[in-house]
Amino acid sequence: MSDISATHVGSTGATGDKKALKLVEAAGPLLALIILMIIGSLMSSSFLGAENLSNVFTRSAIIGIIAIGATFVITADGLDLSVGSLSALVAGVAIMVMNKATGSFGTGWLLVAAGIVFSLLLGAAAGFFNGAMIVKGRVEAFIVTLGTMGVFRSVLTWLSDGGSISLDFSLRDAVRPIYYGSVGGIAVPILVLIAIAVTAEIVLRRTRFGRHVAAIGSNRHVALYSAIPVDRVRILTYVIQGLCVGIASVIYVPRLGAATPSTGLMWELEAIASVIIGGTALGGGFGRVWGTVVGVLILGFISNILNLTGFISPYLNGAVQGAIIVIAVLLQRDRSQG
């Protein structure tokens, strides 16, 4: 009798511990971000300035939006390596289209709207192509997106003749507010990122579609037998990723007013790293959009701190970034053992 009651008390204690542990795991990325910000403010007096924070948030918005799309893809146990090259292609082609369309659309907000719509369509179409090849063509996601990564960037390099595709100077003022403008004191890209993050979190957590995405990532066969339209949902995640890339490209274009063959280089790795740091499992089944945003900010702050302090030799920037990424992931314990 006493044995049974002893075990009963013991197990309650264990569940309590488990809950606390889970909370710490969930807070992992946030913890890493806070520690990073403390380090940053200690190492540089300009770190916590409003302008610096705004700069970093705005710069991170571009990769952030792409990474939110990647959260959906990875949660469904997929992978998209082509996002960086697609960003370059969408940015370049959108600029070319806007340059040509001034005749019919003028040089004001109507042209900008046309450019935005075009970017979204192109991004979604490319995402659909990736998705169709992976799902219907039954080719491994890694391979398909590795291929399209090369194709998209090569097409852009060919279109630009190796140089840069620049927006006509007459159009620069019209598009400038998209990156440099602010509403209520907050920069436009940050507002767009917040809007997309909130929408994505709601979709992933509160809608049937979101549940399906997680189920497919968790166990595709069980999902199939549960009457979930697996193919359709998977293709949709890639289309969502493509749409996010389209939005990110729209925000990117006004920054420098040009797209070059080196635009978007390594963005896919930064996006995927942000998603993983944020707590989404690389093997799928669990997605955390707010974690992705925290992951993007961590990456943005690392590079910002390295620039703000002359403390570490610039040769070692890459080493510092890599080390911090590994530590940030270690702070959230391995999910499969949780």
Place this chain on the structure above:
Amino acid sequence: MFSKIRNLVAAGGLVLATMSGSALAADATIGISIPAADHGWTGGLVYHTKRTVEAMKKAFPNIDFVVVTSSSATQQVNDIEDLISRKINGLIVLPQESDPLTEPVKAAKAKGVFITVVDRGLAEKNIEDLYVGGDNPQYGTAAAEYFKKKFPDGAKIVVMRGIPTAIDNIRIEAFQNALKDSKIEVLDMQYANWNPDKGFEVMQDYLQRFPKIDGVWAGDDDAALGAIEAIKQADRKGVAVLGGSGMNKVIKLVKDGNDMVDADIFYPPTLIIPAIELVTMKFATQAPINGRYVLGSPLITKDNASEYYFPDAPY
């Protein structure tokens, strides 16, 4: 069944090979191996190479050209080996990196190929018959002289380095040497990889960190464009921006007069043009061209900007 198809394919291959062999009845074949267009400067390089090859083909139809671009040193080694097996008479190579490319180029030389090395040298001397290059130390010195002249009473400047390579090291070393004993203070040097996006980010952070910046050497024009946008956004006045390499967009700014950019350093990808033309001359007209041809890196200012302006080039 299988062996029948295989024999057919082999026969077809042999026919194609003999056909292509007879088509190559040129007097000489010149192989050109250059880096792929992965950033502005190399984009311009490929553009000018294609343009010059087309012009040479028209002028001397009996000379054949093969142009290959490579995105990495390893790929370039493969490309050169392929070119050698195509029996080229002359090789023009702009090495991605000096060390890995030295052996394959030596092997080509041993086969009697006329070797021209452009811009970046090899790890050993005296392999090439002709060297056409820019003056990297002068690039760094010209930048230092610009700031010394612009700020005779001293100034605080920041520097953006390029892709971590031997060229970047040479330029920065020359820059630092020229600034010794001067009143110019270099606040920091971070890598911007000659990339406009990185130049934008690094400049933004420099502006946050240093309340007073008189000038920035962005390393090259791509990064300079990014730096200019960051300075505009921060609404900081009185920051002089110097890039380098003669990008047409920046030369236009210099030509038209700009409060941030009033000079550029000559080091454009057009240096491939004399290399190709000289080698063509050797095979077409037996011109003696062996030697070292080092193009100067003068400072481009408003007065001479039109000489260096190629509006239609991608760089």
